[in-house]
Amino acid sequence: MKLNPPLPVSRVARLAGAKLSGDKTISVTGINEIHKVEKGDITFVDHPKYYERALKSAASVILINNEAECPEGKALLLVKDPFREYNRLARYFRPFMPADKHISASASIGEGTMLQPGVFIGNHVKIGSGCVIHSHAVLYDYTEIGDNVTIHANTVIGSDAFYFKRRERGYEKMHSCGRVIIGDNVEIGSCCTIDRGVSSDTIVGSGTKLDNQVHIGHDTVIGKNCLFAAQVGIAGVVTIEDDVILWGQVGVQKDLTIGKGAVVLGQSGIAKSLKGDTTYFGSPVREAREKMKELALIKQLPQLMQKLETEV
Amino acid sequence: MKLNPPLPVSRVARLAGAKLSGDKTISVTGINEIHKVEKGDITFVDHPKYYERALKSAASVILINNEAECPEGKALLLVKDPFREYNRLARYFRPFMPADKHISASASIGEGTMLQPGVFIGNHVKIGSGCVIHSHAVLYDYTEIGDNVTIHANTVIGSDAFYFKRRERGYEKMHSCGRVIIGDNVEIGSCCTIDRGVSSDTIVGSGTKLDNQVHIGHDTVIGKNCLFAAQVGIAGVVTIEDDVILWGQVGVQKDLTIGKGAVVLGQSGIAKSLKGDTTYFGSPVREAREKMKELALIKQLPQLMQKLETEV
Amino acid sequence: MKLNPPLPVSRVARLAGAKLSGDKTISVTGINEIHKVEKGDITFVDHPKYYERALKSAASVILINNEAECPEGKALLLVKDPFREYNRLARYFRPFMPADKHISASASIGEGTMLQPGVFIGNHVKIGSGCVIHSHAVLYDYTEIGDNVTIHANTVIGSDAFYFKRRERGYEKMHSCGRVIIGDNVEIGSCCTIDRGVSSDTIVGSGTKLDNQVHIGHDTVIGKNCLFAAQVGIAGVVTIEDDVILWGQVGVQKDLTIGKGAVVLGQSGIAKSLKGDTTYFGSPVREAREKMKELALIKQLPQLMQKLETEV
Numbered sequence: 001m002k003l004n005p006p007l008p009v010s011r012v013a014r015l016a017g018a019k020l021s022g023d024k025t026i027s028v029t030g031i032n033e034i035h036k037v038e039k040g041d042i043t044f045v046d047h048p049k050y051y052e053r054a055l056k057s058a059a060s061v062i063l064i065n066n067e068a069e070c071p072e073g074k075a076l077l078l079v080k081d082p083f084r085e086y087n088r089l090a091r092y093f094r095p096f097m098p099a100d101k102h103i104s105a106s107a108s109i110g111e112g113t114m115l116q117p118g119v120f121i122g123n124h125v126k127i128g129s130g131c132v133i134h135s136h137a138v139l140y141d142y143t144e145i146g147d148n149v150t151i152h153a154n155t156v157i158g159s160d161a162f163y164f165k166r167r168e169r170g171y172e173k174m175h176s177c178g179r180v181i182i183g184d185n186v187e188i189g190s191c192c193t194i195d196r197g198v199s200s201d202t203i204v205g206s207g208t209k210l211d212n213q214v215h216i217g218h219d220t221v222i223g224k225n226c227l228f229a230a231q232v233g234i235a236g237v238v239t240i241e242d243d244v245i246l247w248g249q250v251g252v253q254k255d256l257t258i259g260k261g262a263v264v265l266g267q268s269g270i271a272k273s274l275k276g277d278t279t280y281f282g283s284p285v286r287e288a289r290e291k292m293k294e295l296a297l298i299k300q301l302p303q304l305m306q307k308l309e310t311e312v
Numbered sequence: 313m314k315l316n317p318p319l320p321v322s323r324v325a326r327l328a329g330a331k332l333s334g335d336k337t338i339s340v341t342g343i344n345e346i347h348k349v350e351k352g353d354i355t356f357v358d359h360p361k362y363y364e365r366a367l368k369s370a371a372s373v374i375l376i377n378n379e380a381e382c383p384e385g386k387a388l389l390l391v392k393d394p395f396r397e398y399n400r401l402a403r404y405f406r407p408f409m410p411a412d413k414h415i416s417a418s419a420s421i422g423e424g425t426m427l428q429p430g431v432f433i434g435n436h437v438k439i440g441s442g443c444v445i446h447s448h449a450v451l452y453d454y455t456e457i458g459d460n461v462t463i464h465a466n467t468v469i470g471s472d473a474f475y476f477k478r479r480e481r482g483y484e485k486m487h488s489c490g491r492v493i494i495g496d497n498v499e500i501g502s503c504c505t506i507d508r509g510v511s512s513d514t515i516v517g518s519g520t521k522l523d524n525q526v527h528i529g530h531d532t533v534i535g536k537n538c539l540f541a542a543q544v545g546i547a548g549v550v551t552i553e554d555d556v557i558l559w560g561q562v563g564v565q566k567d568l569t570i571g572k573g574a575v576v577l578g579q580s581g582i583a584k585s586l587k588g589d590t591t592y593f594g595s596p597v598r599e600a601r602e603k604m605k606e607l608a609l610i611k612q613l614p615q616l617m618q619k620l621e622t623e624v
Numbered sequence: 625m626k627l628n629p630p631l632p633v634s635r636v637a638r639l640a641g642a643k644l645s646g647d648k649t650i651s652v653t654g655i656n657e658i659h660k661v662e663k664g665d666i667t668f669v670d671h672p673k674y675y676e677r678a679l680k681s682a683a684s685v686i687l688i689n690n691e692a693e694c695p696e697g698k699a700l701l702l703v704k705d706p707f708r709e710y711n712r713l714a715r716y717f718r719p720f721m722p723a724d725k726h727i728s729a730s731a732s733i734g735e736g737t738m739l740q741p742g743v744f745i746g747n748h749v750k751i752g753s754g755c756v757i758h759s760h761a762v763l764y765d766y767t768e769i770g771d772n773v774t775i776h777a778n779t780v781i782g783s784d785a786f787y788f789k790r791r792e793r794g795y796e797k798m799h800s801c802g803r804v805i806i807g808d809n810v811e812i813g814s815c816c817t818i819d820r821g822v823s824s825d826t827i828v829g830s831g832t833k834l835d836n837q838v839h840i841g842h843d844t845v846i847g848k849n850c851l852f853a854a855q856v857g858i859a860g861v862v863t864i865e866d867d868v869i870l871w872g873q874v875g876v877q878k879d880l881t882i883g884k885g886a887v888v889l890g891q892s893g894i895a896k897s898l899k900g901d902t903t904y905f906g907s908p909v910r911e912a913r914e915k916m917k918e919l920a921l922i923k924q925l926p927q928l929m930q931k932l933e934t935e936v
Contacts, residue, residue, distance in 0.1 A: 096756065098738045114410045117432055118448070120741055120759040120777070132408070134471070135432040135450045136742070138759045138777035138814075153432070153450035153468040154503070156777040156814035159758070162835040162853065164811075170831035170849045173811060187476075187485060190450075190468035190505040191525075191778070193814040193836035193854075207482035211474040212505035212527050213545070213815075215836050215854045225482050229474065230505075230527045231545040231563070233837070233855040233872050248545050249563045249581075251855070251873045251891050267563050267581040267595045269873075269891040283595070283891045283907070284919070295596070297925045301609045307932065308619065426722045429744055430760070444720065446783070447744040447762045465744070465762035465780040466815070499797060502762075502780035502817040503837075519794040523786040524817035524839050525857070537794050541786065542817075542839045543857040543875075560857050561875045561893075579875050579893040579907050595907070607908070613921045620931065 001094060001177045001199060002030045009061055009075045012042060015092060016063065016085040018077035022070030026060050031090055031177065033163075034059075035237050035255075036200035036219060042089065044082035083165050087175045090199065094177035097123050097141060110147065122158070128184065140196060146184035146206065154191045157182070161198035161218030161236060174198055178219060183207070189214065189230070198236070205242065217254065229266070241276060251283070313406060313489045313511060314342045321373055321387045324354060327404060328375065328397040330389035334382030338372050343402055343489065345475075346371075347549050347567075348512035348531060354401065356394035395477050399487045402511065406489035409435050409453060422459065434470070440496065452508060458496035458518065466503045469494070473510035473530030473548060486510055490531065495519070501526065501542070510548075517554065529566065541578070553588060563595070625718060625801045625823060626654045633685055633699045636666060639716060640687065640709040642701035646694030650684050655714055655801065657787075658683075659861050659879075660824035660843060666713065668706035707789050711799045714823065718801040721747050721765060734771065746782070752808065764820060770808035770830065778815045781806070785822035785842030785860060798822055802843060807831070813838065813854070822860070829866065841878065853890070865900060875907070 006027040013020040029040030034050070037043045037059040044063035045054035054062050061075045063082035070076045079085045099122060103109075107121045110129030115121070120138040127133070128147035137151045140158030151157070158180045164171035178197020182188075183206030190212045196202055197219040204216070205224035214228050217236035224242045228234075232246045235254035244258050247266040252258070259276025269283030281288040318339040325332040341352030346362070349355045349371040356375035357366035366374050373387045375394035382388045391397045411434060415421075419433045422441030427433070432450040439445070440459035449463045452470030463469070470492045476483035490509020494500075495518030502524045508514055509531040516528070517536040526540050529548035536554045540546075544558045547566035556570050559578040564570070571588025581595030593600040630651040637644040653664030658674070661667045661683040668687035669678035678686050685699045687706035694700045703709045723746060727733075731745045734753030739745070744762040751757070752771035761775045764782030775781070782804045788795035802821020806812070807830030814836045820826055821843040828840070829848035838852050841860035848866045852858075856870045859878035868882050871890040876882070883900025893907030905912040 099741055099759075102741045102759075117411055117414045118430060118742060118760070134452075135411075135414075136430070136448050136466070136760050136778065140758075140777070150472070152471040153452070154448065154466050154760070154778050154815070156836075159776040159814040159836065160774070160811075162813065162833070164833055164851070170809065171833055171851065173833075185482065187472075189474065190471040191466070191503050191815050191837075195814075195836065209474070209476055209483055209485075212468075212471065212507065213503075213525065213837065217854065227476070227483065229547070230529065231543065231855065235853070235872060248547060248565070249561070249873070253872075253890060266565060266583070267579075267891075271890070294922060294925065297929060298606060298610065298922065300929070301606065304929070304932065305609060305612070305616070308616065429723055429726045430742060446764075447723075447726075448742070448760050448778070462784070464783040465764070466760065466778050497794065499784075501786060502783040503778070503815050521786070521788055521795055521797075524780075524783065524819065525815075525837065539788070539795065541859070542841065543855065560859060560877075561873070578877060578895070579891075610918060610922065613918065617921060617924070617928070620928065 001032070001090075001179070003028060003093060006040070009077075012061065012089065013077055016077055016079055016089060018063065018079045018085065020075060020077060021067075022075035023073055024075065026073075026075050028061055031086070031093060032059070032199040033174070033219075036197070042077075042086070044086035046082040083172070083174075087172075090175040090177040094142075094175075099123065104141075116153075134190075140180075142179040142196070143182075144179065145182045146186065148184055149182055149186045149188070151188045152190040152192075152212070155188055155193070157188075157192075157194045158196045159193060161195050163198045163218060163236070176218065178202065180204075183224070186210075192216075195236070211248075223260070244276075313344070313402075313491070315340060315405060318352070321389075324373065324401065325389055328389055328391055328401060330375065330391045330397065332387060332389060333379075334387040335385055336387065338385075338387050340373055343398070343405060344371070344511040345486070345531075348509070354389075354398070356398035358394040395484070395486075399484075402487040402489040406454075406487075411435065416453075428465075446502075452492075454491040454508070455494075456491060457494045458498065460496055461494055461498045461500070463500045464502040464504075464524070467500055467505070469500075469504075469506045470508045471505060473507050475510045475530060475548070488530065490514065492516075495536070498522075504528075507548070523560075535572070556588075625656070625714075625803070627652060627717060630664070633701075636685065636713065637701055640701055640703055640713060642687065642703045642709065644699060644701060645691075646699040647684075647697055648699065650697075650699050652685055655710070655717060656683070656823040657798070657843075660821070666701075666710070668710035670706040707796070707798075711796075714799040714801040718766075718799075723747065728765075740777075758814075764804075766803040766820070767806075768803060769806045770810065772808055773806055773810045773812070775812045776814040776816075776836070779812055779817070781812075781816075781818045782820045783817060785819050787822045787842060787860070800842065802826065804828075807848070810834075816840075819860070835872075847884070868900075 006029045009026040032041040042061040043059040103121045104123045107125040113131040116135040118136045122141035127145040130148040134153040138156045143158040160176040163174040180202045187209045192214045194216040195218040203221045207225040211230040215233040220238040222240045227245045229248040231249045234252040239257040241260040243261045245263045249267045252270045257273045261277040263279045265281040268285045279288040282291040318341045321338040344353040354373040355371040415433045416435045419437040425443040428447040430448045434453035439457040442460040446465040450468045455470040472488040475486040492514045499521045504526045506528045507530040515533045519537040523542040527545040532550040534552045539557045541560040543561045546564040551569040553572040555573045557575045564582045569585040573589040575591045577593040580597045591600040594603040630653045633650040656665040666685040667683040727745045728747045731749040737755040740759040742760045746765035751769040754772040758777040762780045767782040784800040787798040804826045811833045816838045818840040819842040827845045831849040835854040839857040844862040846864045851869045853872040855873045858876040863881040865884040867885045869887045873891045876894045881897045885901040887903045889905040892909045903912040906915040
């Protein structure tokens with residue numbers, strides 16, 4: 001998320017109870033988890049294995065749990081538990097604000113947009129013009145919706161990222177401070193769930209259409225004019241380029257990319273990146289024609305076995 | 313959908329800005345997408361490949377984008393963009409009517425039916441007697457529910473069909489004017505979604521039981537006394553006959569039939585029609601015993617490979 | 625479920641219109657379906673095949689449809705239709721109570737717990753302190769939630785068990801009288817569904833985290849610090865021990881156990897019990913490394929076929 005206005009790094013160091021080293025004049029403009037960092041951001045690292053990655057990332061300020069050499073133009077914030085202090089800052093910058101009614105006074109709703117009874121619109125939500133939001137859809141704080149978007153009943157947009165750190169005594173949740181951004185002319189079915197970014201934005205591109213019960217994880221970025229059939233599930237930090245079609249019940253693992261124009265047949269499971277303009281099938285997924293050939297061969301196994309027994 | 317009262321075809325031609333040819337005395341009694349047309353209906357066709365199918369269909373009036381010979385007893389409506397004009401007519405006949413409260417004044421609700429807090433009942437909805445509708449269930453306009461039906465919380469009945477036409481610049485939605493019709497003694501779990509027909513009706517037969525998070529697509533027709541376990545997903549324009557059992561997470565593709573008494577085991581994927589009274593498994597689905605044999609053979613592959621290497 | 629106060633068995637016999645034999649001094653302390661019976665419980669049996677199991681179970685009182693020898697310290701209730709009489713008793717002990725507002729006056733809600741607009745809290749629900757319940761979540765009657773629990777929007781907790789008896793003329797529903805019990809520090813995503821026990825309790829252990837659109841069936845018991853990704857579906861009467869991780873879209877069949885620390889990869893299907901501390905994959909599921917080897921072998925099938933044709 002972006003800070004508005006930016007904060008001096010010395011102020012952030014005090015908020016985090018951290019020892020500040022490096023460039024003490026930095027102006028902090030955002031906070032982001034390592035997968036999504038940009039210049040001006042605070043991020044955190046708590047395991048020596050990832051120190052180099054964090055120090056070399058675009059982040060300007062790094063919460064870290066050991067002394068380290070500070071790269072030129074960056075600042076380090078030395079703390080005992082970087083995850084905890086990062087979380088504390090995220091909560092400080094974007095605290096949970098309970099609502100006292102269904103439509104927040106701080107929401108902005110465009111001309112001609114219709115809200116059916118029982119819709120919940122959180123704080124600082126922005127909705128464009130010409131939209132229809134059906135009954136009991138829930139838009140968490142800071143969600144942004146373009147023009148001419150239809151959201152069907154009981155869909156939830158902007159619930160927290162499923163992002164936990166394993167501690168000895170159980171899981172500790174990372175506080176979500178990102179948003180969901182929906183483009184123009186998007187249609188979202190009933191009972192869909194789109195999680196907010198843990199620190200960045202979950203994005204659904206203009207013209208994309210989601211059927212019912214589709215799930216989209218945190219910080220996932222979906223292109224334009226995609227088509228996802230019912231019960232598709234997409235994990236966090238996925239990139240789906242334009243014009244991708246996912247048929248029913250397809251599952252997509254985190255941290256991968258599906259190329260422009262790819263088509264994935266029903267119930268497929270995607271665990272690594274796929275190039276575009278190709279049709280895929282299977283769990284784990286393969287190029288569809290190869291998978292079909294394989295299935296045909298498997299059907300010949302009984303004959304093959306018999307052949308082996310009689311001829312070998 | 314049916315028109316009540318019927319309209320003279322000349323009136324429809326004026327509404328569509330169409331050139332009328334053929335039988336100009338036809339009384340139009342309905343509007344339907346080509347998969348579901350009946351006598352008296354308007355339908356549309358916009359690609360020469362499908363002209364013959366449309367002209368030979370049961371439809372009485374065809375929106376078409378080229379001059380064609382009009383079959384006896386039918387009328388043609390020549391327009392530049394049949395899909396757009398069809399859509400315009402569908403919206404004209406069944407416009408979206410925003411609701412101003414949770415229970416529409418035009419809904420009829422039978423004796424002894426209980427609505428829990430927050431239920432949304434759209435315009436012209438009909439609910440029989442002895443039903444229980446749990447919190448925040450949403451029944452879109454024109455939905456019809458029989459007697460002694462239980463609908464659990466946050467289920468959505470009658471949201472729009474997932475039906476889009478690909479245009480050069482993105483997808484154009486077909487306006488849904490069909491309904492959902494639920495029989496008697498049906499139980500529907502929580503967070504289910506049942507889409508309305510795009511032009512005809514989505515039907516759930518009497519005595520059928522759906523577990524939670526089941527999805528049923530537009531214009532699908534389900535028989536009596538079926539049992540669908542949680543997270544089953546059924547596409548549009550499917551026919552499922554009586555007494556079919558689908559176990560958890562089964563997926564069913566569009567435009568196919570599952571015969572009476574078929575049983576489909578969990579996570580199976582159905583891409584073609586299945587005959588009844590048989591048990592199936594797998595994705596793609598096969599007769600369950602065959603699939604089990606195949607799985608057993610696959611487990612023998614390592615030995616087979618070894619045998620080949622040593623003996624051949 | 626437990627009866628408070630207990631009832632003399634003679635009173636229960638009159639309620640069920642049953643002929644009482646055996647120990648007529650028993651005090652009935654609960655009612656339970658056969659999978660979950662404890663001492664003091666009423667249960668039922670209606671098929672000779674299961675008589676012995678019921679008579680030897682922990683139940684103190686058995687509704688039965690034939691004369692049978694009554695074991696020491698138990699009582700038999702002879703009725704024509706044990707399922708029907710059991711159901712009648714369950715409904716008598718725990719009738720459906722319609723709500724007249726979103727938050728029941730009989731619910732207890734702990735300090736610092738925040739309810740967002742539109743949350744439904746049924747009768748006799750108990751919620752601990754420090755919880756956040758998001759918009760339109762639905763908690764059916766008797767649900768119990770621990771401390772510091774987050775429940776996201778449109779999730780449903782406590783809807784009826786999917787449990788039906790096939791009769792000649794259709795399915796007859798077993799009336800659910802069990803509860804859902806959620807421990808401390810649990811996080812539940814959006815549009816999840818957790819069914820109440822049919823007679824016992826569905827339990828989610830402390831520290832467990834559920835992503836969006838997770839389904840958990842009736843009487844299932846989940847341990848501590850488990851992690852279930854989006855769209856996981858778990859049937860009824862399952863036991864999942866502590867520290868189990870199920871990735872997205874995993875399906876779990878009824879009546880089985882998953883051992884402590886097991887990890888199940890995405891889209892796997894589990895049809896029999898799994899031992900702990902092992903990673904699994906596939907549908908049907910196998911130990912993950914074995915499954916991966918098998919997939920690699922299958923990829924070699926084309927070569928194998930060729931080899932056979934040329935060399936044999």
